[in-house]
């Protein structure tokens with residue numbers, strides 16, 4: 010039976026699906042600190058094959074030799090890497106006994122996002138009293154994918170069950186030594202997703218980490234590997250619009266995408282980590298390495314909406330290795346209060362007739378700093394490479410900052426590179442115009458921001474776009490007096 | 491409908507409105523004329539509640555209610571509409587989306603549900619046909635790249651959608667070609683009823699041939715220096731403002 014996304018959604022609405030996906034593992038946390046024993050212990054805990062253990066150890070060795078990068082336009086107190094516990098199994102003990110104990114501000118946000126009560130409980134870490142059996146949904150979901158030969162599971166499962174694929178591709182796009190955080194992730198990653206689409210297969214539904222079986226929340230060091238075999242297509246959704254609070258301050262994920270000949274990968278992210286409070290206290294540091302490799306005629310699109318984190322450092326990139334391959338980057342980054350974001354992309358043109366498009370929308374409010382950093386590199390063999398970049402910044406108030414750092418390195422005379430940048434401010438006249446039509450200031454800002462971000466929002470899968478829109482509104486609430 | 495008593499308003503240190511008195515009853519059309527910089531747009535903005543202008547004296551009543559503490563959006567909900575002399579661009583927001591938001595916000599303020607999409611589409615079709623607006627136009631970003639005349643016609647489209655009690659048209663005629671002027675004026679006339687009122691701010695007699703005013707006022711230097719019937723507009727067209735300016739100086 011073909012199972013459409015629509016049908017699946019319906020079924021999910023009627024069944025309390027999420028809880029059934031959860032497998033209980035006794036709480037189990039490693040002591041703080043990082044050394045070879047810890048790396049080996051993580052690998053052992055996850056029952057990994059030996060090659061994986063060795064790969065982790067190699068990564069650890071590389072990491073030890075590296076220093077944390079300084080060049081991003083962000084300031085923060087460096088994490089103490091010996092003060093972190095590198096393994097913590099999903100804890101079955103709930104944090105709270107009822108919703109009454111949860112921060113009302115958080116609940117308020119849940120409400121605005123239209124998250125169901127039960128889901129609110131789950132997200133806030135409240136004990137869930139009804140555990141529904143949704144195995145059937147999960148099974149149907151898995152079955153549809155399996156019929157097409159699609160593999161979608163946790164990275165840990167993949168390391169055991171699909172060892173040869175993982176072994177072939179892990180680290181092939183983001184090598185262990187790529188950067189400080191990538192090396193750290195390679196040594197200690199404990200969770201993440203794996204996805205493989207076989208030759209010529211169009212994945213019939215949006216793959217979302219949300220649906221993944223046996224996955225309890227996002228790990229601190231996530232590792233994602235997506236492989237689209239020749240001529241295949243997949244749209245992958247990462248993240249969740251619900252605000253994620255986490256006692257882990259540092260998050261360093263690695264995402265690797267491989268699009269083989271004629272394949273296409275759409276990777277959409279909505280990120281809403283806790284940004285810290287209005288005074289800039291707390292909040293997550295989000296240091297992410299995301300990179301995709303395009304073979305011949307392949308295409309990778311990154312679309313992201315970033316509203317969270319205290320500090321974000323993130324540059325989803327494309328290596329356009331094959332001739333005629335295409336890389337796209339569509340991004341909205343919102344910063345408010347004391348948030349700092351340094352995001353952007355790298356488009357590396359290696360093949361002939363390669364094309365890249367970069368649309369970056371930065372929105373800054375409060376006392377935040379929002380930087381775009383982009384590199385377009387055209388190598389000597391990349392004849393007729395083309396790039397179009399557009400970086401727009403929208404400022405709200407006088408205390409925030411927007412910065413654009415476009416780097417262009419061209420080693421081939423046939424390249425065509427276009428770069429456009431604009432900075433605008435939400436004007437009082439715009440607000441008054443909206444007010445006069447009966448639209449209050451808060452709503453007016455949301456409208457203006459949505460208009461500003463439209464080109465990127467349009468790239469998101471419909472359902473995600475609606476949520477992302479709401480999220481933008483919420484993140485900017487109260488940002489103009 | 492509208493009653494303005496001895497209204498004084500300033501921006502920063504500059505007094506712009508210096509004691510305006512004006513009464514507009516339901517069913518009436520008032521024209522306000524006057525030289526550049528005399529304070530016409532300022533008066534319109536103050537009625538609409540623009541906070542940039544500080545009201546230092548006097549008050550504005552809408553249907554007997556003092557608007558002193560009423561926000562611009564609430565004034566809009568109460569039925570005040572301003573067709574801007576210089577409509578503002580909002581990139582990426584379509585005319586349709588903007589109107590949908592405006593209508594639903596007003597409904598929300600009145601405790602009503604959002605207007606069903608079907609009704610909204612019907613309303614849009616009806617009003618755009620009345621004003622001879624191509625519906626493709628409505629999916630463009632609000633005022634972005636609109637020609638001068640298109641902006642003005644779009645303002646009247648919004649007015650038609652919102653069906654205000656009191657509409658203030660600030661130089662809606664400037665920028666309109668001859669045909670457009672007729673279409674827009676006809677639109678305004680169709681919306682007119684014994685329950686609503688219109689204030690037209692204009693420099694030209696021509697518009698007043700279509701939208702016939704019951705009263706004409708001349709604003710000069712922040713004050714209404716002369717009021718009359720539609721004949722006053724004709725007289726102004728002929729003589730200009732100098733004779734009035736001199737009268738006030740003396």
Ligand SMILES: Nc1ncnc2c1ncn2[C@@H]1O[C@H](COP(=O)(O)OP(=O)(O)OP(=O)(O)O)[C@@H](O)[C@H]1O
Nearest residue numbers: 501504506524525526527528529530531532533575
């Ligand atoms: N924000 C402001 N700051 C300083 N001066 C202002 C401001 N707004 C209006 N003014 C001044 O107030 C006076 C009246 O302006 P207003 O726009 O009301 O004139 P108007 O009668 O509408 O003129 P026009 O016929 O040219 O449209 C002008 O001298 C104008 O320069």
Ligand SMILES: [Mg+2]
Nearest residue numbers: 530531532575
């Ligand atoms: Mg004016």
